[in-house]
Amino acid sequence: MTHNSNIHPSDVPHAGAPRRGLITAIGAVMVVAGVAAILFPFISSLGVTFCVSWMLVIAAIVQSVNAFSQTQWDKRLPSLIIAALWLVGGLFLLMRPLEGIFVLTIIVAGVFIVEGIIKAFLAFQMRPLSGWGWILFDGLAALVLGALLWWQLPISALWALGTLAGINIVISGWTLMIVPCAVSAVMEDIGNALGDKPDSKPKA
Numbered sequence: 001m002t003h004n005s006n007i008h009p010s011d012v013p014h015a016g017a018p019r020r021g022l023i024t025a026i027g028a029v030m031v032v033a034g035v036a037a038i039l040f041p042f043i044s045s046l047g048v049t050f051c052v053s054w055m056l057v058i059a060a061i062v063q064s065v066n067a068f069s070q071t072q073w074d075k076r077l078p079s080l081i082i083a084a085l086w087l088v089g090g091l092f093l094l095m096r097p098l099e100g101i102f103v104l105t106i107i108v109a110g111v112f113i114v115e116g117i118i119k120a121f122l123a124f125q126m127r128p129l130s131g132w133g134w135i136l137f138d139g140l141a142a143l144v145l146g147a148l149l150w151w152q153l154p155i156s157a158l159w160a161l162g163t164l165a166g167i168n169i170v171i172s173g174w175t176l177m178i179v180p181c182a183v184s185a186v187m188e189d190i191g192n193a194l195g196d197k198p199d200s201k202p203k204a
Contacts, residue, residue, distance in 0.1 A: 038167065047165075123135040
């Protein structure tokens with residue numbers, strides 16, 4: 001019996017090369033888009049507002065469909081109320097995007113402040129376990145950022161959403177660019193290991 005292999009060990013690192021190239025290209029585009037969002041924060045803030053508004057409208061439609069799938073009004077009515085609130089919020093952001101940016105900035109600032117307080121409290125609860133200082137630092141950073149956004153209102157509304165979205169996009173894009181390189185290095189090590197390993201199977 002003859003053992004045939006269609007994939008040579010040296011081919012292992014190249015098996016997913018096209019896909020890794022595509023992922024890397026998407027990551028590069030995301031980095032460029034994120035940098036553009038940071039450089040033009042007001043325009044990107046408008047984009048964030050429109051995205052949130054359409055997400056609320058779509059969520060309202062889905063919630064309404066789910067509500068009418070209920071047979072009893074005591075279960076249908078709460079879903080309809082939630083759908084109506086989401087729809088009103090989405091339409092408000094669509095029709096009044098400037099006011100929407102201001103409202104969303106207030107919400108983001110509040111979220112950062114609450115997150116900072118919770119993380120700081122959690123850090124002191126974990127003390128003196130290892131790593132509690134980093135959690136405290138993370139909480140204080142979020143608290144300072146939230147207070148900064150709140151203190152600089154309404155000026156912060158002109159740059160906060162776009163800048164934060166841009167930073168997030170840059171980090172996500174950079175991650176997409178780095179991960180395929182790391183995977184490629186691991187696969188290359190596996191391929192080298194397979195290439196150095198003698199074939200123990202008998203050939204007939």
